[in-house]
Amino acid sequence: MLASRVIPCLLLMDGGLYKTVKFRDPRYLGDPLNAVRLFNEKLADELVIFDISKNRHGRGPDFSLLGKLASESRMPLCYGGGISSLQDIERLVSLGIEKVSLSSVAISNPKIIEQAISVFGSQSIVVTIDVKRKGWLRTYEVSAANASVDTGLCPVDFASRLEQLGVGELIINNVDMDGLMAGYDFTLVRNIYEQANIPLAVVGGAGSLDDVSRLVDEFPFIGACAGSLFVYKGKHKAVLINYPSPEQKNLVLKVRAE
Amino acid sequence: MIGVLDYGLGNVSAFVNLYRRSGIPVQVITKPEQITKASKLILPGVGAFDTAMTRLNQSRLRDSLEKAVLVRKVPILAVCVGMQILSERSEEGVLEGLGWIEGSVAKLSSCDNPKAKYRIPHLGWNSIKIVRASPVFTELNSARFYFLHSYEFMARRSEDVLALTKYTTEFASVVRRSNILGVQFHPEKSHIHGVKLLENFWLEDF
Amino acid sequence: MVKKFKVCVRCVMDTTDSKIRFDERGICDHCLTFEKDILPRWNYGLGKEHYLSELRDKIKITGKRKEFDCIIGMSGGIDSSYLVYIAKEKLGLRPLVFHVDAGWNSPEAVSNIEAMVDKLDLDLHTEVIDWKEMRDLQLAYFKAGVSNIDTPQDHAFFATMYKFAAKYGIRYILTGGNYSTECIRNPIEWMYYQSDSSQLKDIHKKFGSIPLKNFPLCSILWHKVWLPYVRQIKVVRPLDLMPYIQKEAIESLSTEFGWQPYRQKHFESRFTKFYEGHWLPTKFGFDTRKVQLSSLILTAQMKRHEALNILEKPPLSSKEIEIESNYVASKLGIERVVLDEFLNSPNKTRHDYRSQEFIYDWGASVLRGFGLELGGKR
Numbered sequence: 001m002l003a004s005r006v007i008p009c010l011l012l013m014d015g016g017l018y019k020t021v022k023f024r025d026p027r028y029l030g031d032p033l034n035a036v037r038l039f040n041e042k043l044a045d046e047l048v049i050f051d052i053s054k055n056r057h058g059r060g061p062d063f064s065l066l067g068k069l070a071s072e073s074r075m076p077l078c079y080g081g082g083i084s085s086l087q088d089i090e091r092l093v094s095l096g097i098e099k100v101s102l103s104s105v106a107i108s109n110p111k112i113i114e115q116a117i118s119v120f121g122s123q124s125i126v127v128t129i130d131v132k133r134k135g136w137l138r139t140y141e142v143s144a145a146n147a148s149v150d151t152g153l154c155p156v157d158f159a160s161r162l163e164q165l166g167v168g169e170l171i172i173n174n175v176d177m178d179g180l181m182a183g184y185d186f187t188l189v190r191n192i193y194e195q196a197n198i199p200l201a202v203v204g205g206a207g208s209l210d211d212v213s214r215l216v217d218e219f220p221f222i223g224a225c226a227g228s229l230f231v232y233k234g235k236h237k238a239v240l241i242n243y244p245s246p247e248q249k250n251l252v253l254k255v256r257a258e
Numbered sequence: 259m260i261g262v263l264d265y266g267l268g269n270v271s272a273f274v275n276l277y278r279r280s281g282i283p284v285q286v287i288t289k290p291e292q293i294t295k296a297s298k299l300i301l302p303g304v305g306a307f308d309t310a311m312t313r314l315n316q317s318r319l320r321d322s323l324e325k326a327v328l329v330r331k332v333p334i335l336a337v338c339v340g341m342q343i344l345s346e347r348s349e350e351g352v353l354e355g356l357g358w359i360e361g362s363v364a365k366l367s368s369c370d371n372p373k374a375k376y377r378i379p380h381l382g383w384n385s386i387k388i389v390r391a392s393p394v395f396t397e398l399n400s401a402r403f404y405f406l407h408s409y410e411f412m413a414r415r416s417e418d419v420l421a422l423t424k425y426t427t428e429f430a431s432v433v434r435r436s437n438i439l440g441v442q443f444h445p446e447k448s449h450i451h452g453v454k455l456l457e458n459f460w461l462e463d464f
Numbered sequence: 465m466v467k468k469f470k471v472c473v474r475c476v477m478d479t480t481d482s483k484i485r486f487d488e489r490g491i492c493d494h495c496l497t498f499e500k501d502i503l504p505r506w507n508y509g510l511g512k513e514h515y516l517s518e519l520r521d522k523i524k525i526t527g528k529r530k531e532f533d534c535i536i537g538m539s540g541g542i543d544s545s546y547l548v549y550i551a552k553e554k555l556g557l558r559p560l561v562f563h564v565d566a567g568w569n570s571p572e573a574v575s576n577i578e579a580m581v582d583k584l585d586l587d588l589h590t591e592v593i594d595w596k597e598m599r600d601l602q603l604a605y606f607k608a609g610v611s612n613i614d615t616p617q618d619h620a621f622f623a624t625m626y627k628f629a630a631k632y633g634i635r636y637i638l639t640g641g642n643y644s645t646e647c648i649r650n651p652i653e654w655m656y657y658q659s660d661s662s663q664l665k666d667i668h669k670k671f672g673s674i675p676l677k678n679f680p681l682c683s684i685l686w687h688k689v690w691l692p693y694v695r696q697i698k699v700v701r702p703l704d705l706m707p708y709i710q711k712e713a714i715e716s717l718s719t720e721f722g723w724q725p726y727r728q729k730h731f732e733s734r735f736t737k738f739y740e741g742h743w744l745p746t747k748f749g750f751d752t753r754k755v756q757l758s759s760l761i762l763t764a765q766m767k768r769h770e771a772l773n774i775l776e777k778p779p780l781s782s783k784e785i786e787i788e789s790n791y792v793a794s795k796l797g798i799e800r801v802v803l804d805e806f807l808n809s810p811n812k813t814r815h816d817y818r819s820q821e822f823i824y825d826w827g828a829s830v831l832r833g834f835g836l837e838l839g840g841k842r
Contacts, residue, residue, distance in 0.1 A: 002382050028592055043450070074276065121408065139279060279787075
């Protein structure tokens with residue numbers, strides 16, 4: 001039976017590994033190559049890597065670094081950040097990146113998504129939707145350019161549109177819960193899960209393996225992504241790459257075993 | 259030596275790295291004459307059916323490849339969309355497939371109700387149920403692999419199906435006709451079991 | 465005049481240590497120093513319960529109102545892992561486990577740290593060294609052609625730990641250093657003092673390409689004089705105050721914590737594995753296993769013939785050398801052929817660069833004079 005996925009989410013910035021809180025205050029975690037290698041040794045289900053460098057515009061992804069990271073990993077990689085053309089996507093795929101994530105460009109230029117799907121197939125094209133709560137009603141809204149631009153778009157409507165375009169997977173990135181380790185926002189997840197009939201992954205808020213367990217129990221086959229949980233240890237948030245052993249993961253996922 | 263076919267669509271480097279780390283001689287094949295040097299071949303594939311066929315035809319490797327596989331019976335392992343192009347045709351595109359294994363490719367059955375579990379594409383770690391023994395499965399009895407696809411291979415002859423995987427219904431996850439093997443999953447990105455399968459392909463006789 | 469190859473009849477140190485001296489029985493000066501200076505006072509850690517209790521009480525008292533009463537530097541290796549266990553379970557201390565991530569942690573090290581911290585319910589602090597600067601400094605050391613290219617890691621480890629203790633006013637730093645497995649030290653010729661910041665700065669100046677802005681630096685005077693005598697921050701070695709048998713420690717931690725052993729001491733760092741497994745023996749003929757195994761022989765944890773057996777094979781097989789060299793080159797962002805060029809470059813020594821060795825020599829004799837350091841490095 002298909003298992004839910006437990007996925008470390010890593011942030012790159014200027015070639016280094018970082019972790020944010022609410023998409024701000026990046027904290028240096030070290031060399032990404034060692035982190036990828038460690039997750040590989042720990043048999044992580046897959047990795048999601050986002051490049052949050054501010055000055056990538058026009059330069060595209062850091063292909064050299066990504067090539068090294070891909071060569072270290074025997075598990076699938078999903079990469080997002082600075083992708084603006086089909087050539088970028090092609091190059092990433094040839095380096096060994098299975099899934100390519102588009103974010104801001106999905107809003108500004110959805111034609112590229114259609115073209116990419118026709119060349120690379122739905123399964124290789126992912127869209128990451130950054131979501132923030134806005135206004136005094138705390139409505140969910142899609143955010144762009146690393147949560148620096150408000151779009152006024154409703155995440156559920158946007159997800160439906162992307163499903164119609166043929167996108168293979170959606171990653172819901174909760175800006176408000178990022179780095180807080182206080183649990184996933186089930187309301188947001190449920191709204192999108194029940195509306196868009198394509199595979200979903202969620203990142204933002206995981207603080208423990210129990211949070212992961214509750215998420216996969218509630219939403220079958222969802223991808224449970226986490227940043228802080230897999231790079232920090234203990235109440236002082238000491239940097240230490242960690243990931244559940246196969247036995248621990250079975251316990252976390254066993255509620256969905258069939 | 260294992261030859262990994264680089265026809266412009268696929269993560270060639272993933273296979274090369276893996277075989278190198280296992281100490282198995284491997285080479286990337288970009289020219290037809292290189293095919294004769296390989297004792298076994300890998301046909302990778304990431305992407306859509308028509309793109310794969312177009313790129314393969316444009317690469318000028320097809321003729322030498324067919325001679326090697328169909329005449330000299332060089333063992334070949336086709337991966338993901340590489341496996342799908344072994345068929346005659348696909349719902350995903352309009353071009354003809356290689357037709358090396360009789361059958362066609364259709365969209366995975368799904369359910370329109372979002373509250374249902376089975377969404378397309380099929381993506382993640384799933385197990386295979388071996389229905390026909392093969393040396394490629396040595397020490398892989400309860401193995402799990404990473405799948406990432408929206409279409410399935412419907413083999414015309416049931417004896418061409420070596421393993422099934424359940425997702426909504428059961429679909430063919432491993433197919434074989436003589437020296438031609440196809441796997442729907444990505445062994446190059448399936449950790450230990452994937453490495454073992456790729457090593458089995460090298461070590462065993464087909 | 466080239467010395468004829470000779471091995472000590474008691475341990476396995478030999479003339480690859482160019483300063484080695486033998487007495488008329490063929491016993492080397494390392495063994496004699498152990499016999500004369502170390503053993504009488506260390507006594508295999510026996511009969512030290514009183515000192516250990518005293519130390520424990522002092523740590524508890526000075527740390528009473530603080531969140532932690534001591535820091536323990538933990539690499540994931542057996543000595544520091546065992547120390548963490550003893551400190552919490554046997555001495556009842558409240559340590560902060562301090563780990564320095566220089567970018568080279570092996571998977572076993574990370575698992576071991578996690579296992580110990582989780583199961584002992586300890587607090588962990590990790591200091592992450594700026595990778596770009598560490599990488600540049602390590603490359604500078606390669607270009608310098610000296611034997612001790614692991615200085616950047618070692619120096620960073622101690623500098624950060626001392627600075628952290630000084631910043632938070634933690635008066636006791638516990639290290640896993642011990643006579644039981646380290647009564648013989650690596651000769652200075654093999655591993656020059658990692659704390660000599662003037663040599664580090666000189667090598668960086670000559671061969672580095674980016675400034676050391678975030679890299680932690682400390683000087684010998686700061687950590688050997690200012691810290692202990694002015695700030696009253698003490699570095700202590702509790703494993704010397706008890707019988708410490710390495711094999712038993714490994715077995716006990718494996719059973720109780722799922723601790724995973726390494727092939728050789730210090731292999732918890734991928735870089736150190738390359739350094740001690742290939743760079744030192746291949747380029748310089750310095751095999752650090754001789755030092756480690758000789759210590760175990762002198763402390764009755766290994767028989768000489770067992771050590772000689774181990775030394776018959778190289779520390780890393782040729783296949784492992786390939787894997788490790790490729791990994792190191794890739795991680796440092798250089799071509800493999802460049803790394804091989806470093807290996808084939810002329811061998812340099814500490815004398816080729818600026819140093820404060822005179823301070824160490826002076827300091828060591830003072831400390832020995834006061835009985836504050838037994839044996840010591842030479």
